[in-house]
Amino acid sequence: xxxxxxxxxxxxxxxxxxxxxxxxxxxxxxxxxxxxxxxxxxxxxxxxxxxxxxxxxxxxxxxxxxxxxxxxxxxxxxxxxxxxxxxxxxxxxxxxxxxxxxxxxxxxxxxxxxxxxxxxxxxxxxxxxxxxxxxxxxxxxxxxxxxxxxxxxxxxxxxxxxxxxxxxxxxxxxxxxxxxxxxxxxxxxxxxxxxxxxxxxxxxxxxxxxxxxxxxxxxxxxxxxxxxxxxxxxxxxxxxxxxxxxxxxxxxxxxxxxxxxxxxxxxxxxxxxxxxxxxxxxxx
Numbered sequence: 001x002x003x004x005x006x007x008x009x010x011x012x013x014x015x016x017x018x019x020x021x022x023x024x025x026x027x028x029x030x031x032x033x034x035x036x037x038x039x040x041x042x043x044x045x046x047x048x049x050x051x052x053x054x055x056x057x058x059x060x061x062x063x064x065x066x067x068x069x070x071x072x073x074x075x076x077x078x079x080x081x082x083x084x085x086x087x088x089x090x091x092x093x094x095x096x097x098x099x100x101x102x103x104x105x106x107x108x109x110x111x112x113x114x115x116x117x118x119x120x121x122x123x124x125x126x127x128x129x130x131x132x133x134x135x136x137x138x139x140x141x142x143x144x145x146x147x148x149x150x151x152x153x154x155x156x157x158x159x160x161x162x163x164x165x166x167x168x169x170x171x172x173x174x175x176x177x178x179x180x181x182x183x184x185x186x187x188x189x190x191x192x193x194x195x196x197x198x199x200x201x202x203x204x205x206x207x208x209x210x211x212x213x214x215x216x217x218x219x220x221x222x223x224x225x226x227x228x229x230x231x232x233x234x235x236x237x238x239x240x241x242x243x244x245x246x247x248x249x250x251x252x253x254x255x256x257x258x259x260x261x262x263x264x265x266x267x268x269x270x271x272x273x274x275x276x277x278x279x280x281x282x283x284x
Contacts, residue, residue, distance in 0.1 A: 004194070005056065005057060005099075005103050005194065006096075006099040006103065008051065008190060008191070008194055009051040009098070009099045009102035009103055010095055010098060010099055011187075011190075012049050012050075012051035012102075012167050012187050012191075013048040013049055013050075013051055013089060013099075013102065014048065014095075014098075015049050015168075015186070015187075017030070017032050017183075017186070018032075018036060020032075021033045021035075021036040021037075022037065031178045031179050031181065031182045032168065032175070032178070032179040032182065033175075033178075034174065034175035034178050034179070035067070035166065035168045035170050035174060035175025035176065035178070035179045036168060036175070038070075038170040038171065038174045038175050039070065039169070039170070042070055042072045042171075043072075043073075044085065044090065044121075045090035045091055045092050046090060046091045047070065047071055047088050047089065047090055047169050048089050048090065048091060048093075049167035049168045049169070050068040050102070050164070050167055050169060051102045051163070051167060051187075052102065052162060052163040052191060053105050053106070053161070053162045053163075054105075054157050054160050054161035054162050055106075055157060055158050055159065055160070055161055056103070056161045056163075056191070056194055056195045057194065057195065058158070058159075058196065059159060059160055059161035059195050059196070059197040060149075060150060060160070060196075060197055060198070060199065060282045060283070060284075061145075061146060061149055061150070061159065061160050061161075061197050061199040061200075061201060061282045062160070062161050062162075062163065062192070062195055062197040062199070062200050062201070063142055063145070063161070063163075063201045063203055064163060064165065064200055064201065064202050064207050064211070065162070065163075065164050065165075065203040065204055065207050065257065066165060066166060066173050066176050066203075066204055066206040066207050066257075067164045067165070067166035067167065067168060067169065067170060067173060067176045067179075068164060068167070068168075068169045069169060069170075069171065070169045070170055070171050071085045071086035071088040071118070071169065072171070073085040073120075073121075079134070082133065082134070084120040084121050084131065085120070085121050086118035086119065086121070086133065087112070087118070087119045087120060087121050087122065088101075088118075089101050089102075106155075106157035111130070114132050115135065116135045116136050116140060116143070117132040117133050117134065117135055117136070118132065118136065119131075119132060119133075120132065120133060137258075138258060138259075141258040141264055142156065142160060143156040143157075145160075145201065145266065145267050146159055146160040148266070148267060148268045148275075149199070149267065149278060149279050149282045149283075150279075150283065159282075161195060163188075164207070165180050165188060165206070165207050165210040165211070166180055166183045166184070166210075167183060167187060168183070173206060176206055177206070180206070180209075180210045180213075181210070181213060184210050184213075184214055185214070188214065188246075189245075189246055191246070192245055192246020192247070192248075193246045193247045194246075195246070196248070197250070197282075198248065198249075198250050198251060198282065198284045199250065199251050199253070199278055199281040199282040200245070200250050200251070200252045200253075201253055201254075201255060201267065202226065202252060202253065202254045202255070203254075203255055203256075203257050203258075204256065204257030204260065205226050205227075207226075208225055208226025208254050209226065211225075211226075211252075212225060212226070215243065215245065218241075218243050222238045222239075222241065223238075224238040224239070225238055225239055225254055226239070226254050228256065232262070234254050234255070234256075236271055236273070236274045239253055239254040240252070240253045240271065240274055240277060240278070250281070251278065251281035253267070253271065253278060255267060255270055256270075
């Protein structure tokens with residue numbers, strides 16, 4: 001495991017803001033307080049911030065969204081697998097295991113994920129081996145976008161990486177707005193520096209807003225970045241452009257979040273006339 005990737009993953013997962021944000025006396029003044037304490041309503045130890053998912057070191061396309069959802073189980077669910085949370089790193093995990101999860105989550109040899117299915121916590125394990133959840137729909141959407149851009153000859157997770165503007169987990173983006181500026185200023189630039197991906201796909205309005213705030217000069221002439229036009233589609237001239245970010249000139253584009261009202265959007269149909277530009281950037 002490359003040392004720099006391990007150190008980067010752990011610097012996010014063990015974020016040095018967590019202690020201040022959860023402080024019982026002064027924590028309420030911290031911008032990350034709401035999102036950190038949102039986990040209080042979920043059973044189990046605190047789930048650490050998610051650094052990224054996918055092949056950061058060799059990705060050709062990076063997908064940037066708001067924040068990762070909490071990995072919670074529903075004890076009353078009809079399907080047994082849904083009664084248990086994902087086997088996801090908590091504060092009690094050793095550093096080496098946390099780093100392995102973040103860096104090798106999709107690697108078949110590391111058995112964290114199987115065919116877009118989360119591995120469930122050990123309490124769910126049966127005599128025959130690990131229990132797996134349902135296929136993750138968001139990952140399925142990422143798979144479709146990646147394959148449309150780059151083809152199907154290589155597994156999608158070898159060519160793509162997913163990360164967020166806020167790395168702490170919560171339900172329904174709780175606390176994202178308050179934490180976004182601090183979290184993105186601490187981690188986003190370093191994560192981008194670690195990947196060669198020349199295409200950055202910004203997913204959803206919250207991620208678009210954070211990117212505009214982080215690089216205001218680049219958006220002076222692009223007030224419609226992250227917004228839908230009268231036809232329900234983002235204007236290409238406002239939502240596809242080159243941006244120097246993370247030490248590289250990259251093509252940045254916006255797309256509606258797949259869980260947004262109106263159903264999932266796809267890059268190939270959202271930018272039908274300009275999709276070749278996205279393909280060319282991802283292929284560099």
